[in-house]
Each structure stands twice: as structure tokens, then as C-alpha cells.
Amino acid sequence: MNDDNWTTLQSAGKVPPPSPEVLAHAAQRVEQAATRNPRRTVGRRVLVPALAATATAAVIGVVALQQSNTPTALPVAPSTTPSVSTYPPSRPLENQDKSPLCVASYPKELQKRGFGFDGTVLSAVQIPRTAYYWAVTFQVHEWYRPGRSPQQVTVQMLGGPNGQVQLEDQVGYEIGDRLLISGASVDSRTGKALKYPIGWACGFSRTYDVPTADTWRKVFSK
Amino acid sequence: MxxxxxxxxxxxxxxxxxxxxxxxxxxxxxxxxxxxxxxxxxxxxxxxxxxxxxxxxxxxxxxxxxxxxxxxxxxxxxxxxxxxxxxxxxxxxxxxxxxxxxxLAPQLREGLRSLPAAERELLLLVAWENLTPTEAAQVLGIPAGTARSRLHRARQRMDERLSGSAQVVDETTRQEADR
The missing domain is CATH 1.10.1740.10 (RNA polymerase sigma factor, region 2, helix turn helix motif)
Structure with a gap:
């Protein structure tokens, strides 16, 4: 490479310097880590094998549950129908509903989703070998699409219940929460039916409230 | 700390x-x-x-x-x-x-994209991060000699690619001038 090309390449890599706040924030993180765990290297020798053993046991348990292949095999929470008659305003389960990364916008493209229902979370199990996906089983109160479906359904969803959330932008849900879920029942890349439907992010999966449920009913009936 | x-x-x-x-x-x-x-x-x-x-x-x-x-x-x-x-x-x-x-000039961009991943990473560590080949070797966990020869090969490939493109451009220019 001649000098001109080398210089051009170097200039293509130029980036603005970070703000002092960014540098300070990063330095603060290591300060906190140092204060929180000053003897970390000693502790890790004991902790790592213990954590590894716990993780292995957990994975074996989850795999066993998954291999049984039926939603009823998933741990089922006590049947909890919300006793309150009013619900707080519906909100998306994650903060990405306005993200430019979303390929469809809610509610404009709700009507295009392959399925939609109102249901209560019975159980949630992390899907093995994925960092963020959970098999979530619902007691369905009403199917908006398709019209006739089973009373219980297991849906793959981004993120687990609160306390087991893995995404930084996840609002989350709890076992027993009443949710409105819509998404895909067909893999858009292959056109094949999915074993478990996928609850979409980007606002298409959200907490339940009566006005939003009414809207969904109308939208899906069109 | x-x-x-x-x-x-x-x-x-x-x-x-x-x-x-x-x-x-x-x-x-x-x-x-x-x-x-x-x-x-x-x-x-x-x-x-x-x-x-x-x-x-x-x-x-x-x-x-x-x-x-x-x-x-x-x-x-x-x-x-x-x-x-x-x-x-x-x-x-x-x-x-x-x-x-x-x-970036299309030839340069395509040249970079066509490099094997290991050579490209090394080249960019030196060009963008201003690391010496020895430092880049330490970053990548490879011997310094390997890094130097890999870097030499990467620059050579880029030269070939760029001079090939230059020849195509020259030929196109000549043909247009002949018309």
C-alpha cells in the first residue's frame, strides 16, 4: 500500500473523542467493582466451581423439562387470576417499541400478526442454549387470532420474568401477570410453521388493560 | 483501584x-x-x-x-x-x-473486505489503533514474527488489489479517450 492509500485508510478510522462524562462513568464502574469486591480473585477460586456446579444442575433440569416437549411439563405456577377489576394502562414488555430497529410498528401493523391473545402467565422456562429466550406458558382467556385454539399455549418470548431478566431494555413480567401477546406462528425466513409461536417484541407483547384488549379484538376481527 | x-x-x-x-x-x-x-x-x-x-x-x-x-x-x-x-x-x-x-475509495474498501479476517484485523490494529506490529501481536496472542509476516502479506495483497483496480481504471480511461 502506498502512503496515500495508507493515509486514506487511517482517516477512515477517525472517530470523535469520547466525552469526559463517558470516561468518568467507565472509570467509576471499575471503582465500584474494586470497592465492592476488593478480594475478588481469592473469592473466585471458591465460587467458580460452586457456580459451575449449580449452573450445570440448572441446565440439566431445564433440558429435562424441554425434552418432555409438552407445555404441561413446564413448572406451573399456582393458578392466579388477577382479582382486581381494573388494570394499569397497557405498556410494552420491553423498551424497544419505538426503536428504529423494529421492522414493524405497533399498533399500525398489529393486524398483520399471525396470532394474538389475552392470557395469564402460568410459567416461564429459559430455552436451553439461548441467552434471552423463554418458553412462556399462558392460560388463554381470549383468542383474537386464530379464532379457536387451545386454552393453554406456550410461546417463545424475549426475556424472562422479573428477576430473571437478561436484557438491559426489558421491562418484564411476572408469573400471574395478564398480558396481551401477538406475534408470528410461522418462521418468516423459512415459511414453516413454528413449533411454538413467537411473541414479538417492539410493543406487540404488552401488559393487559381493557381498552387495549378491545382495540386488539377489533383489529384482529378485520 | x-x-x-x-x-x-x-x-x-x-x-x-x-x-x-x-x-x-x-x-x-x-x-x-x-x-x-x-x-x-x-x-x-x-x-x-x-x-x-x-x-x-x-x-x-x-x-x-x-x-x-x-x-x-x-x-x-x-x-x-x-x-x-x-x-x-x-x-x-x-x-x-x-x-x-x-x-473510502471503492477499490480500497473492496481490497480490505477481500482480506482474510486475521490479516484484516491485524492491518486495522496497526492502521487505526497506531499499534506497532509487536503490540498488535500481543493483542492477538500471536508471535511477533507471525504478525510481521501477516502484516506484510496483507499490505502486499492490498497493493495487488489496488494496482489491479488502477489498471482497470487506466484501461477504461484509455478506451474512452480512443472513442
């Missing part, structure tokens, strides 16, 4: 941040910088001044953190694509986006 480590953070912060910025999008580098310091602080006993410089060691930690980020990100993106979210899934895609944005 001890004085030595605090000095490294202060001295190398902007360069490590620049390295992360060039290989990610959407302000991810701001968060990853903190991850790099935490990881480096946790592993500082592994730094051996006889083997290399603190700067190269920190770039090595940053590279490790970056790979971890993309590994995690790929898992997320595989399913995210299905559920309606799309993002770059590796640092090559982020670097490509940067090269596009920089409106």
Missing part, C-alpha cells in the same frame, strides 16, 4: 474507547469501555510487563470484551430477526459500515 491501574485508565481511555467505537454502532462503545476496565482490573495480576506493554494488554482485554459482546449479541439476534428486530451481529459488519460511511 491502585495508582498504576488508575494511570492506565486515564492514559488509555480515549484510545480504547476509539477502538470500541470503530467496531460497534449506536453508542455501544460507551458501555463496553466500563466492561473493559472491570475485566482488566479483575485480570490485572495476569499482566506481565516482560511480555508486552500495558497499552497492548488493554487492547487485548478490549478485544476479548468485544468478542464477548458479539457472541452474546449473535445469540440474541438469531432469534431477534425472527421477532422483528435487526442489528449488526459482528464487528466485521460494524467495520464495513464505518468504511462505507467514510466514503
Amino acid at each position: 491502585d495508582d498504576w491501574f488508575a494511570a492506565q485508565v486515564e492514559r488509555n481511555g480515549p484510545d480504547i474507547h476509539a477502538y470500541l467505537t470503530r467496531r460497534t454502532t449506536d453508542g455501544v462503545a460507551d458501555d463496553l469501555l466500563g466492561d473493559v476496565w472491570v475485566a482488566a482490573y479483575g485480570g490485572r495480576s495476569g499482566f506481565d510487563p516482560d511480555i508486552g506493554t500495558p497499552r497492548a494488554w488493554l487492547f487485548g482485554v478490549a478485544r476479548h470484551v468485544l468478542h464477548g459482546y458479539y457472541r452474546k449479541h449473535r445469540l440474541r439476534s438469531t432469534m431477534a430477526r425472527v421477532i422483528g428486530i435487526d442489528r449488526p451481529t459482528d464487528e466485521t459488519a460494524a467495520v464495513d459500515a464505518r468504511l462505507d460511511a467514510a466514503a
Whole structure:
């Protein structure tokens, strides 16, 4: 490479310097880590094998549950129908509903989703070998699409219940929460039916409230 | 945090941040910088001044953190694509986006893209991060001699590619002049 090309390449890599706040924030993180765990290297020798053993046991348990292949095999929470008659305003389960990364916008493209229902979370199990996906089983109160479906359904969803959330932008849900879920029942890349439907992010999966449920009913009936 | 480590953070912060910025999008580098310091602080006993410089060691930690980020990100993106979210899934895609944005000469851009990944990474560590070939070798965990020969080969490939393109351009110009 001649000098001109080398210089051009170097200039293509130029980036603005970070703000002092960014540098300070990063330095603060290591300060906190140092204060929180000053003897970390000693502790890790004991902790790592213990954590590894716990993780292995957990994975074996989850795999066993998954291999049984039926939603009823998933741990089922006590049947909890919300006793309150009013619900707080519906909100998306994650903060990405306005993200430019979303390929469809809610509610404009709700009507295009392959399925939609109102249901209560019975159980949630992390899907093995994925960092963020959970098999979530619902007691369905009403199917908006398709019209006739089973009373219980297991849906793959981004993120687990609160306390087991893995995404930084996840609002989350709890076992027993009443949710409105819509998404895909067909893999858009292959056109094949999915074993478990996928609850979409980007606002298409959200907490339940009566006005939003009414809207969904109308939208899906069109 | 001890004085030595605090000095490294202060001295190398902007360069490590620049390295992360060039290989990610959407302000991810701001968060990853903190991850790099935490990881480096946790592993500082592994730094051996006889083997290399603190700067190269920190770039090595940053590279490790970056790979971890993309590994995690790929898992997320595989399913995210299905559920309606799309993002770059590796640092090559982020670097490509940067090269596009920089409106680099097409021949240079294509030349870089055609390099084997290991040569390209090495070339960019030297060109963009101003690391010496020996420091870049330390970052990549390869012998210095291997890095030097790999770098030489990368520059040679780029030369061939660019001179090939130049010949095509010259030929086109000549043909147009003949008309």
C-alpha cells in the first residue's frame, strides 16, 4: 500500500473523542467493582466451581423439562387470576417499541400478526442454549387470532420474568401477570410453521388493560 | 483501584474507547469501555510487563470484551430477526459500515473486505489503533514474527488489489479517450 492509500485508510478510522462524562462513568464502574469486591480473585477460586456446579444442575433440569416437549411439563405456577377489576394502562414488555430497529410498528401493523391473545402467565422456562429466550406458558382467556385454539399455549418470548431478566431494555413480567401477546406462528425466513409461536417484541407483547384488549379484538376481527 | 491501574485508565481511555467505537454502532462503545476496565482490573495480576506493554494488554482485554459482546449479541439476534428486530451481529459488519460511511475509495474498501479476517484485523490494529506490529501481536496472542509476516502479506495483497483496480481504471480511461 502506498502512503496515500495508507493515509486514506487511517482517516477512515477517525472517530470523535469520547466525552469526559463517558470516561468518568467507565472509570467509576471499575471503582465500584474494586470497592465492592476488593478480594475478588481469592473469592473466585471458591465460587467458580460452586457456580459451575449449580449452573450445570440448572441446565440439566431445564433440558429435562424441554425434552418432555409438552407445555404441561413446564413448572406451573399456582393458578392466579388477577382479582382486581381494573388494570394499569397497557405498556410494552420491553423498551424497544419505538426503536428504529423494529421492522414493524405497533399498533399500525398489529393486524398483520399471525396470532394474538389475552392470557395469564402460568410459567416461564429459559430455552436451553439461548441467552434471552423463554418458553412462556399462558392460560388463554381470549383468542383474537386464530379464532379457536387451545386454552393453554406456550410461546417463545424475549426475556424472562422479573428477576430473571437478561436484557438491559426489558421491562418484564411476572408469573400471574395478564398480558396481551401477538406475534408470528410461522418462521418468516423459512415459511414453516413454528413449533411454538413467537411473541414479538417492539410493543406487540404488552401488559393487559381493557381498552387495549378491545382495540386488539377489533383489529384482529378485520 | 491502585495508582498504576488508575494511570492506565486515564492514559488509555480515549484510545480504547476509539477502538470500541470503530467496531460497534449506536453508542455501544460507551458501555463496553466500563466492561473493559472491570475485566482488566479483575485480570490485572495476569499482566506481565516482560511480555508486552500495558497499552497492548488493554487492547487485548478490549478485544476479548468485544468478542464477548458479539457472541452474546449473535445469540440474541438469531432469534431477534425472527421477532422483528435487526442489528449488526459482528464487528466485521460494524467495520464495513464505518468504511462505507467514510466514503473510502471503492477499490480500497473492496481490497480490505477481500482480506482474510486475521490479516484484516491485524492491518486495522496497526492502521487505526497506531499499534506497532509487536503490540498488535500481543493483542492477538500471536508471535511477533507471525504478525510481521501477516502484516506484510496483507499490505502486499492490498497493493495487488489496488494496482489491479488502477489498471482497470487506466484501461477504461484509455478506451474512452480512443472513442
